[in-house]
Amino acid sequence: AQTVTQSQPEMSVQEAETVTLSCTYDTSESDYYLFWYKQPPSRQMILVIRQEAYKQQNATENRFSVNFQKAAKSFSLKISDSQLGDAAMYFCAYSKSGTYKYIFGTGTRLKVLA
Amino acid sequence: GAVVSQHPSWVICKSGTSVKIECRSLDFQATTMFWYRQFPKQSLMLMATSNEGSKATYEQGVEKDKFLINHASLTLSTLTVTSAHPEDSSFYICSASPPTGRMGSPLHFGNGTRLTVT
Numbered sequence: 475a476q477t478v479t480q481s482q483p484e485m486s487v488q489e490a491e492t493v494t495l496s497c498t499y500d501t502s503e504s505d506y507y508l509f510w511y512k513q514p515p516s517r518q519m520i521l522v523i524r525q526e527a528y529k530q531q532n533a534t535e536n537r538f539s540v541n542f543q544k545a546a547k548s549f550s551l552k553i554s555d556s557q558l559g560d561a562a563m564y565f566c567a568y569s570k571s572g573t574y575k576y577i578f579g580t581g582t583r584l585k586v587l588a
Numbered sequence: 589g590a591v592v593s594q595h596p597s598w599v600i601c602k603s604g605t606s607v608k609i610e611c612r613s614l615d616f617q618a619t620t621m622f623w624y625r626q627f628p629k630q631s632l633m634l635m636a637t638s639n640e641g642s643k644a645t646y647e648q649g650v651e652k653d654k655f656l657i658n659h660a661s662l663t664l665s666t667l668t669v670t671s672a673h674p675e676d677s678s679f680y681i682c683s684a685s686p687p688t689g690r691m692g693s694p695l696h697f698g699n700g701t702r703l704t705v706t
Contacts, residue, residue: 509694517679519632519697565631574620574685574695578631 476501478568480579487556488587494541495551495582497566505571508542508549513581514562522564525549527571553584561586590616592684594698601672601705609667609701611682617662618684622695623655626679638665672705679703 477500487493499508510522525533525542532540537557541550553560566579591614601607611621620639624632636652638644638659646652654676656668665684669676681700686693 517626517681517700517702519681519683521694524694574622575634575637576622576632576683576695577634580631 476503476568476570476577478566478577478579480564480566480582482582483580484583484585486585486587487553489556489558491556492552492554493556493584495553495564495566495584497549497551497579499547499549499566499568499577499579501547501568501570503570507569507571508540509567509569509576510538510540510549510551511565511567511578512560512562513565519565523551556586558586558588560584590687590696592618592682592696592698594682594701596701597699598702599704601703603673603705604671606668606670607672607703609669609680609682609703611665611667611684611698613663613684613687613696616684616687618665618687618696619662620685621659621665622683623657623665623667624681624683626681626700628679632681635667669703672703674705677703677705 479498506527508525512520523535523538537554539552563581565581567576593612595610623635626632635650636644636646638657640659640662644657659665682698683695
């Protein structure tokens, strides 16, 4: 069975600084997708970034980028120039190719300090 | 585009009663919708997958007779919590498969429903 692990329950970062959130996963599949979602206090799930496993190039979206290490089954999220609005719960998610079923990690609460 | 509306946003009901939560895809047709449950400060746990016109597929440990899911149209799925008890109090979130139909495209999530059973 696939699992997703986020080992950091909580992280803090100073405004304008950079922070990296960790995520590891376990799967025997070779084709899959990985996602980072942000859940602010409103509880709305907001897609931050996604990565296709067959692509070696790390995905980037403005201040957000990932470090995808397929062999190590690691998928970390880097947030550059952190802003107060980045404060939220961040969930890493896995989806096997051919299905939309997501498996979520336990989440990391990010605090941004002014 | 690709908005998922969930209603109600919050509901309080008495123990023993049933409550229905609606999940609508507003501007696209969703063949598949998913229902999640999220306890405070915890992750989203998949409860069931509903496909339009067929019976829902429930995850292990989820009581299908307690959590009734209906996906009668391509734009509406409902979750009915029957004979609710305080332990059913939680945050329920639905999501819909993207309109592009392209695997790997991200799901679209509703705003969630906070259920409190007194």
